[in-house]
Amino acid sequence: MGSCRPTHGNRRADPAIRPRLCARPGCDEVASATMTYDYGNRSTWIDQLDPDSSPAGYDLCVNHANSLGVPSGWSRTDRREPPSPFERVAV
Template sequence: MDEALRTDERLCSKVACAREAVATLTFDYGDRMAALGPLGPGGDPHAHDLCALHADRLSVPAGWLVIRHETLRD
């Protein structure tokens, strides 16, 4: 069965990545901080959706703090 792209499906923001987004990344440039958490509600032009692969590979500039909000997994 072919899986057509659903109109409500959100994709990873990384260029050339067609995976489904599972996390949302936001930045606080003033505090040099990045926050990665569960997929947000969408529509925020300052938030970036990431697939699981890119969320796991996230890196930030030296001196920045990354806050990872993990959801409970079974």
Template sequence: MSRLCAKPGCDRRATATLSYAYAESTVWLEDLAAEAHPMVHDLCDLHADTVRVPRGWELRDQRSLAAGPPSLDLIGA
């Protein structure tokens, strides 16, 4: 069972869930939630990667799948 990206005109499979909190001026990107929720938006990987937040807001990308397994090269080990 899969859901589609919430962006109008986009029919790619959703891979991430976007949520936000006005009180904290924060937007979260997380792995696709198990259940759809009226307060969040499902996005495909393309649109999740191009999310822009309003000035003064913080974007916290907490996805674990999008970037694949951690690379030792990136860590510098």
């Protein structure tokens, strides 16, 4: 609330902005989730794609995010929001 982060302002479209791709080798799907982990706590988290491209996160496509496995003893928490409100719409 109190932060004064600049919004769009007058910046023109940045040519460096391009779709981020899945970090998995051999996968060129567009990333839709960001995976982060904490080695000490043996925890991994899957979030909506982080727009700031955190260096600690791995971008994953939806398939790899959904199928992400973690080593035994690790926890995996999917914090993504439901994909859309249109799911389960009663007609």
